[in-house]
Amino acid sequence: MSKLKFTSLCVLACMVFGYVVSCNKADTITAENIVFKAKLSEYNIYTGVAGSLVHQLDYTPYQLATALFSDYSEKQRLIKLPPSTKLMAEGDGLPGFPDGTIIVKTFYYFRNKSDTSLGKKIIETRLLIKSEGKWNAATYLWNTEQTDAVLVSSGVDLPMNWINERGEPMVISYRVPSKKECGTCHQASQQLTPIGPKLRNLNVDMEFNGAQINQLDRLVQQGLLEPVNPAALSRLPDWTNRAYSLEQRARAYLDVNCGHCHNDNGFAKRSRLTLTFHTSLDNTGISSRKREIDVLMSRGAMPLIGTTLVHKEGLALVQEFLNTLH
Amino acid sequence: MIKYLMLALVCIGRIEASAQQPNEKRDKRIRWGVLYSASVSYRTLNLAAKETSINEWRNNNEQPKYGHWIGALMQKPLGNKTALELGFWFSEWGYKTNTVQLTWNSNTSNGMLPNRAMFKYSYSHLGISARYRYQVFGDKIKYYLMPGIAWGALLNRKTTVLARYASGKKDASVSSVRAGFAETAVIPSVAFGGLYQISNSLSVCVEPVFRFQLNSLLPGENNKEKLYAYGINLLILYNKK
Numbered sequence: 001m002s003k004l005k006f007t008s009l010c011v012l013a014c015m016v017f018g019y020v021v022s023c024n025k026a027d028t029i030t031a032e033n034i035v036f037k038a039k040l041s042e043y044n045i046y047t048g049v050a051g052s053l054v055h056q057l058d059y060t061p062y063q064l065a066t067a068l069f070s071d072y073s074e075k076q077r078l079i080k081l082p083p084s085t086k087l088m089a090e091g092d093g094l095p096g097f098p099d100g101t102i103i104v105k106t107f108y109y110f111r112n113k114s115d116t117s118l119g120k121k122i123i124e125t126r127l128l129i130k131s132e133g134k135w136n137a138a139t140y141l142w143n144t145e146q147t148d149a150v151l152v153s154s155g156v157d158l159p160m161n162w163i164n165e166r167g168e169p170m171v172i173s174y175r176v177p178s179k180k181e182c183g184t185c186h187q188a189s190q191q192l193t194p195i196g197p198k199l200r201n202l203n204v205d206m207e208f209n210g211a212q213i214n215q216l217d218r219l220v221q222q223g224l225l226e227p228v229n230p231a232a233l234s235r236l237p238d239w240t241n242r243a244y245s246l247e248q249r250a251r252a253y254l255d256v257n258c259g260h261c262h263n264d265n266g267f268a269k270r271s272r273l274t275l276t277f278h279t280s281l282d283n284t285g286i287s288s289r290k291r292e293i294d295v296l297m298s299r300g301a302m303p304l305i306g307t308t309l310v311h312k313e314g315l316a317l318v319q320e321f322l323n324t325l326h
Numbered sequence: 327m328i329k330y331l332m333l334a335l336v337c338i339g340r341i342e343a344s345a346q347q348p349n350e351k352r353d354k355r356i357r358w359g360v361l362y363s364a365s366v367s368y369r370t371l372n373l374a375a376k377e378t379s380i381n382e383w384r385n386n387n388e389q390p391k392y393g394h395w396i397g398a399l400m401q402k403p404l405g406n407k408t409a410l411e412l413g414f415w416f417s418e419w420g421y422k423t424n425t426v427q428l429t430w431n432s433n434t435s436n437g438m439l440p441n442r443a444m445f446k447y448s449y450s451h452l453g454i455s456a457r458y459r460y461q462v463f464g465d466k467i468k469y470y471l472m473p474g475i476a477w478g479a480l481l482n483r484k485t486t487v488l489a490r491y492a493s494g495k496k497d498a499s500v501s502s503v504r505a506g507f508a509e510t511a512v513i514p515s516v517a518f519g520g521l522y523q524i525s526n527s528l529s530v531c532v533e534p535v536f537r538f539q540l541n542s543l544l545p546g547e548n549n550k551e552k553l554y555a556y557g558i559n560l561l562i563l564y565n566k567k
Contacts, residue, residue: 181506
């Protein structure tokens with residue numbers, strides 16, 4: 001056999017191998033052990049007109065100190081636990097969720113951010129449901145009438161336009177993620193997992209009945225969380241709150257927007273960059289790679305997924321912080 | 327898939343054997359060349375039955391877009407009428423939306439707001455290819471059939487938003503991602519072309535070509551979305567005198 005024929009056979013063999021690998025790559029992270037309902041309305045999350053996003057009483061809203069940036073979309077977060085069950089505190093990270101927990105996140109845009117009375121457009125609702133110790137993820141796409149949403153598993157790009165709080169027109173191609181894309185960020189040790197509702201990120205003061213109350217205390221009062229002492233838990237800063245130091249705000253921002261991948265068990269565990277808030281600065285790798293972080297975020301190359309716009313305000317905060325590092 | 331490739335290899339061997347003409351002088355010179363391909367690219371959709379709404383929405387709102395391939399290659403004659411081509415290539419292909427009319431719930435003057443937009447989705451790959459050339463007929467211009475296969479790694483998926491104002495002003499923004507999509511693409515192609523020898527050392531080929539991605543852009547899903555393109559390859563080949 002001539003060298004050329006041998007080379008061409010090797011090339012063909014490589015192509016076949018590449019094809020087999022790319023086709024047979026089982027997506028074990030997002031494999032399901034429940035069957036999701038075809039329509040969001042079957043979960044009975046909302047009361048009245050679904051598009052008003054008024055939730056049923058067995059779904060509890062919660063908020064995060066620092067939230068993930070998702071192309072400036074607004075998010076409604078709800079959680080429902082099975083009767084007579086509670087979240088179990090395990091340090092300041094994710095609580096232990098009982099089987100049957102449903103986490104609901106709905107993404108929408110106000111038509112005009114400076115005048116929310118002009119209405120909103122709801123795009124998608126993502127569900128995380130825990131069953132037999134395993135999380136299952138699904139995405140529901142809202143119809144144009146904003147009356148219900150249907151289950152989808154393939155990603156889709158939708159045109160979206162709104163006016164931001166500065167009165168500027170915004171036009172984007174909003175990406176509703178496929179199941180594969182969901183599993184890219186929502187994973188720890190090759191298992192699907194929630195990433196937002198860590199106790200340190202829920203440890204925030206909120207207004208209830210005209211008074212300020214700690215959200216964790218409120219969840220305990222509602223019987224949704226086993227008794228905890230919020231003061232004994234760490235508290236993730238609100239990145240927009242200037243009462244916190246620059247480093248605290250920037251580290252909180254990096255934790256929420258990057259830390260779910262850049263940690264020892266995440267999608268980017270091999271990057272040698274650990275961006276979780278509780279990691280000491282010396283062990284994060286931020287100082288030695290500040291130039292790279294700046295460039296990748298400025299270009300929009302990071303975050304790797306979930307955004308089509310550079311978050312100008314978040315980038316400015318991170319750059320300000322990086323400039324203080326030697 | 328593998329059995330088809332094996333069958334193709336056996337056929338190639340047989341064609342090559344039958345193409346050997348002992349009385350004709352065989353040109354053994356290796357040709358080196360560059361490739362540019364302009365094409366019209368689009369995608370197939372095969373979504374799960376439950377997701378027909380997405381299927382319909384996309385088919386009603388998307389259309390083909392211009393794509394291109396560039397590459398460097400070598401062609402080694404195997405017989406009087408046959409040759410094997412190996413190469414490296416870069417491609418950018420995808421699809422775009424129809425022009426979307428934008429509506430705004432705002433008191434802002436309409437002239438200050440874009441009134442329509444278009445969205446382009448481009449997939450960039452970098453890879454290697456192997457093609458087999460079989461001369462069908464011709465003398466001064468040699469006409470040939472050229473099936474082949476290419477393997478590429480996904481570099482990124484680029485989204486371009488083009489917003490247009492009534493005044494004619496345009497705004498463009500670009501973003502790209504890689505995660506979540508198939509990391510590799512296997513792309514068979516078939517071309518029918520003509521080779522014209524400009525001089526002893528220089529040749530030019532023009533080939534209508536069709537390419538089709540075998541694996542889905544979204545791996546591990548029940549839903550399949552595959553790119554395809556048809557266009558014209560232009561090759562400039564050089565060989566030592």
